[in-house]
Amino acid sequence: MNDLFIVPWTEQLSTTLWIVVMGFLVAMTCGWVGTFLIVRRSAMVGDAISHSLLPGIAIAFLWTQSRDSLPMFIGAALAGVLTVVLIEALQKSSRIKADASIGIIFSALFALGVVLISLYSDSIDLDAECVLYGEIAFIPLEPWLEMWGREWGPVPVWRMAILAVAVLILMRLFYKELLVTSFDSALAGTLGISPAVYHYGLTILLSLVIVSAFESVGAILVVAMVVFPGATGMLWSDRLDRILLQVPLWSALTAAGGFHLAYAWNVSIAGAMAVVAGAMFLLSWAFSPGRGWFWKRIRRIHQATCIF
């Protein structure tokens, strides 16, 4: 017991801390943006974007011949917007339906990305499998932020933290607009709020969040971070603001639980985080007060016995 729960937080504190903090930040930021995707019924667009960012990043790396963050972010944001634009253009310009156009566009872009990476493997310092899996365990080994003669922690963690704060501020500032455009775009139109602006704004934000989460959790498991915190929250509350407030809680549980599961079984940390997020959802599904499966069953038994 001690070995599993005490040692990581004492002897290996600095590794553990940064991994868990990174996992928490990724899950929270993705979860916030993801909640809006869920209520807009476009969770699979999150999956699509997480795949189709690959060619954007690959082209950014090829172009600048470096691994700087700025070109990577620009490439990712452009690729994200391009994905959404193409999906919508395909729907509008032909008889292809939404689901098929999502499938066609993201897989084509992803395939393009993989081909680019394997063709220019000597000049792109990027491994397709690394993008797909990510390795959060390497976060503490990344270059550290140095300021005022001190080291403050790995750069990716700080980048994620800044993004989390930015998402929080944007969400707070534009909460009303996001709410209206998500639930009633006709009303938004009459209020003079352009649904398109918030749609594309959300897309860009999602692309930025996903690209910064890439190196830690990978393209596919980032979908878990996008969808699970919000979906779990939706099992506990019907109010968007309360769901958003719950997201940090579920994210912290995901990150810490995932880390310990991975530590105990010696498995992939990101995978374990996705599993814990899933387990959290299942537990809420069963036991969330009032609407969980368990309580519904109890109530039904109660009602049945009342009749007699």
Added chain:
Amino acid sequence: MNADESQLIFWQQALRFLSFEDGVVRIAVLGALLLGCACGLVGSFMVVRKLSLFGDTLSHAVLPGVALGFMWNMSKDPWTIFIGAVIAGLAGVAVVQAITRTTHLKEDSAMAMVLAGFYGLGICLLTWLQHSGTGEVAGLDKMLFGQIVALSSEDVWLMAIILVIAGAILFVFYKQYLVLSFDPGFAFCSGIPARLFNGVLMLLLAFTIVAGLQAVGVVLISALLITPAATAYLWTNRFHHMIFLSCGFGMLAGFAGTFVSFLKGGLPTGPFIVLAATLVFVSSWLAAPLHGWVPRHVRNWKRRRRVAIENVLKHIYQLIEQRGPVLNQQIRLRELNQRRNEPLPDSLRVVRQLVRQGLAEWVQVVPAGLHETGGLAFVLTESGHRRAQEQVRNHRLWELYLNQAASYPMDHVHEDAEEMEHLLSAATIERLQRRLAHPTLDPHGKAIPQNEREA
């Protein structure tokens, strides 16, 4: 390696591939064709039912099953892996359905959750296998992007069996699946067991996906399910035609992708197959005769031009009518221009079009400059005159029909007739005339021109 040398290798590889003498190449091509065909077949049903992304979800959800199938006897036995993967895939489908039925979360969220949750579990199991160092897991990560040259003849047999099973089931129960796909309400009324048939379809989907993992990988198998079927959807309105086309496009993509990835050794196959499928899709999106972008716009443009021509003919006929029924009347461009109330060059352009189509003739030669063009005169040719008459007849006949048969007020019939006059077919006109007892006057009291032949 210099350019000549690399080009030589390129041609050697191409020759080696196209001669099919190499056993590896034969198996790879056969696998790609079988897989393309199976994916096209099952994918057609998914695309028309708007379930395309189920393939994506399922292909990720099979991963824990792959790992468990491997753990069963710690070997890469394709059969246990196959069974494990199919069970995991079906469990994923069941969870998606349970979530959408019992919570207020929608299908897209449920699919994303199953996709990511199951995949995470699979990654955990695979890394656990790797770290525990038992057996040889190395091949399993090939399932991410696929390496078609790594196919064994056993894998190809598996694909062939699956294709035969899927083909047989979908052929025998084609009618039921057709009804289920396009009219679930009618299917319910006819007593078709929808849940059983849907379950079987999901099973076939899982079979196909698992069979394709080796060749194109987890991530891109869903593309092979969607893209060829969507391509076929652009070519036809008949479902059975769509299925055959979809199988054809799938096989084409499989062959082309395998060929290209073979030219430069060591490249993953899956992405090239997907890119080939996408290329076929994009060209169909542009040029497919029925639903392609270019043919549709050409059709629209032609229709607009026909309507414009017909309107001009109508205006000319009205001018002729004002002066009295004399054949071969000369019309001045200025008159037409005043009647149409448009800039003079526009009138000139439209009459030039009439002349080009043989519907009108200039009375004298057209000068190059635009001055004095208003004084130019033209006559309708015989065919032009006939079409003009038909047009005016259509318009007035429809007005009369609206007024008499549909009791439209007099002042409301014109606008509707402006639209309808371009759409009435010869057969409809025939019936209208019979219905209205071959009328001679329209509701405004103007003569309805009769076809010379009839008169």
